[in-house]
Amino acid sequence: MDQHPYEYADFTYGAYEPDDTRPPRRNRRPVVVAVGALVALLVTPVAVDRFATARVESNTAGAFQEGMRTPSLPEVHVRGFPMLTQLAAGTLRRVDITAHDIPASDTTGPLPVNRLSVHLAGLRKSDDDKEALARSAEATALLSYRDLSDTLGLQISQGSSPDQIRATVQLAPGADVTVAATVxxxxxxxxxxxxFQVTGGLLPEVGRTALTTVFERPIQLRNIPEGLRLRSVTATESGLSAxxxxxxxxxRSDDTSRDDSARNGSA
Structure with a gap:
């Protein structure tokens, strides 16, 4: 008998074993935990430092408001990182303060400060916590024309040059006289x-005498921190920039410190 045309080879089926040559998967959880722990170690000091910075800024703003009698808290920014190192040393490397509407002291010739921006270097507290001392400071004070007008009793505005102001005097309805003076x-x-000189209108001699008396009396700044010295003054669109x-x-927190500062400055 002929062999069947379709013959099957004789072989044995063994147990199926997949041919997986890929390397075994590693457990990534320890790596994730390690990275998370490292991030936590880095973030926690930063968060603590930022919290300390916020506290220092808040306390500084409160102390400045009390000492300068401002109606609102000033803006305070403490520069430098880390803050905890500065606190441990007892000295803040740089502090920027911007305050508004600093009232004048109750003395002759008061002039309030509309805005005061102070940049302090090396700020530290005194041993009795009653004073804050800065190694050096730079500041810009804005004296508004409205406050300047109230102080001088004249309508003051910006002059034709950075070192000049203009005053308007109304002698009669429709009869205004303008004068200019150098600051x-x-x-x-x-x-x-x-x-001072007349730049518009006719000024009687009696009026000239009165204005001469007004302009001959300097205005003294008594409501600024002790140790700051006036270096220059410029007439801007908003007011005098000192x-x-x-x-x-x-x-200092007491009002008399500002009067002492003025007396020491004029000595």
């Missing part, structure tokens, strides 16, 4: 008005 700095943190700087600048 300059005197010792003792005083602002002087010199070389630049101040100094070393060993002191912030």
């Amino acid at each position: 300059s700095v005197l010792s003792g943190n005083r602002i002087a008005f010199k070389n 630049r101040l700087s100094g070393e060993s600048v002191t912030f």
Whole structure:
């Protein structure tokens, strides 16, 4: 008998074993845990440092508001990282403060400060916590024309040059006289008005005498931290911009410190 055309080879089926040549998967959980722990170690000090910075800024703002009698808390930014190192050393490397509407002291010739921006270097507290001392400071004070007008009793505005103001005097309805005066700095943190001249209208002699008396009296700044010295004053669109700087600048909570500062400056 002929062999069947379809024959099957004789072989034995064994147990199926998949041919997986890939390397075994590693357990990634320890790696994730390690990375998470490292991130936590890095983030936690940063969070603590930011919290400390916020506390320092808040306390500084409160102390400045109390000492300068501002109606609202000033803006305070403490620079430098880490904060905890600065606190441990007892000195803040740099502090920026911006305060608004600093009232004038109750003395002759008061002039409030509309805005005061102070950049302090090396700020530390005194041993009795009643003062804050800065190694050096630079500041810019804005004196609004409205406050300047109230102080001088004239309508003051910006002049034709950075060192000049303009005053308007109403002698009668429709009869205004405009005069100009040069602003300059005197010792003792005083602002002087010199070389006044009529720039429009007719000014009677009696009026000229009265204006001369007004402009001959300098205005003294008594409501700034002790140690700041007036360096220059410029007439801007918003008001007089006064630049101040100094070393060993002191912030105190009592009002008499500002009067003492003015007296020391004029000595």
